[in-house]
Amino acid sequence: MSETAILHPRLAEQFDTREQQVHAARLGMWIFLATEVMFFGGLFTGYTVYRFLYFPTFKEASQHLDKMLGGINTGVLLTSSLAMALAVHAAQMNRRYWIVFWLLATVVLGTAFLGIKGYEYWHEYQEHLVPGPHFRPKELHGPSVDLGNMQLYFSFYFAMTGLHALHMIIGMGLLLLFAYLAARGQFSAEYHHPVDIMGLYWHFVDIVWIFLYPLLYSVA
């Protein structure tokens, strides 16, 4: 073991300094997030094209979603982002139990989000809004509504919110692992950047929802 490794047990040997290591780790996460933007970007592009082509139908279809429930869910997710930011702060300040507390608070808020989302899915299932042979929406307003195109809207809705929910489930699994590691004292002010990078992922998932909410719930 080299001399620097003894001074900084968490410094991998390919790095000269801890700052360089943190920089490389954060840069890597941002590159990953850029690929995630493109991953969701395909769905956003498809949505934009069909919203442009079948606007009256998309407008009608979005009125079948609960704007208030979606808004509350946005608030829950923003709150979870605050909890995540405070977990990172606790790690920087070397407050072990506060890291665990805020990480678990983030998981609880994430669970609340998925619970509300699950309730919305259940409601939409009962209203026959799931695309397929049983697609039978009630109370259609405009004559220009095409049921085929409306199913396209709900296909985008379930694909985009579903992919977002999958990201949240993965994130919550990681958060639980990080809470366990933090409780065991794996992180310190000297070595806090894994928590930092976990935060970057969680905030990214939050940003995706910030755009999904106005695009899906209020087409006007």
Next chain:
Amino acid sequence: MAEKTISPRAYLGVYIALLALLVLTIVASNWHLGSLNLVVSLTIAVAKALLVVVIFMHLQFEHTVTRLFAAMGILCLALLIGLTMCDVVSRTWNMYS
């Protein structure tokens, strides 16, 4: 290098601003502005995303290279949607009429 931190009070301030913008999103969606509704809701969403990226994700403290990669993701998305829509809006869709 001393670790750059943001005070919990500042985080709370940003959080309250985010909630205010959320309320504005819901209120503005009930205004009848025609196609401007989309512009308004997306502008608010971009403002929210910027708050999260700059403060919560600490992009303000980040090296130029990292900022460049963050911008690259947005640039690629803009190219993808922009160029696709250039085709869609300028095409005659006579196959459906």
